[in-house]
Amino acid sequence: MSISKILNSLENSWERNDILLKIKNGLGTDEIVNEFLSNHEVQIKELNNILKPEDIDLLNQVEKLSNCEAKLLNRIYNLDYLKNEDHEYKVNQKKISLSTKGPTNRISLFMTNWSNKFVIIALLTISAIALTKQAWA
Secondary structure, eight states, X not given: OOHHHHHHHHHHHSOHHHHHHHHHTTOOHHXXXXXXXXXXXXXXXXXXXXXXXXXXXXXXXXXXXXXXXXXXXXXHHHHHHHHHHHHHHHHHHHHHHHHHSOHHHHHHHXXXXXXXXXXXXXXXXXXXXXXXXXXXX
């Protein structure tokens, strides 16, 4: 069997959607890889026998590319995670500082929290009164 046929067969067997589904179902990455290797043992052994040194170099470069992409994803995730943690910390600090201040801040905090609700209720009440006046007229 030619190297391109083996690679195409292995690539078709490694469906990313199926792998993601296995991960979502709780299967570990080592288990997924071991299952794939055991299911395609003959093809992988044949591929190893056919590979030339330049092919092995290419595989090493592809492996480095995959590792680089994994590191990039990990850092992007960590940046977002740290930003969210920092934001939550600042929000909690603001809540603590507002609650420790005097009663004037409590009144303003109360007004800030409830003023929007009060305005909406007032507008709905005015609209209801206007509609009932129109209905009776």
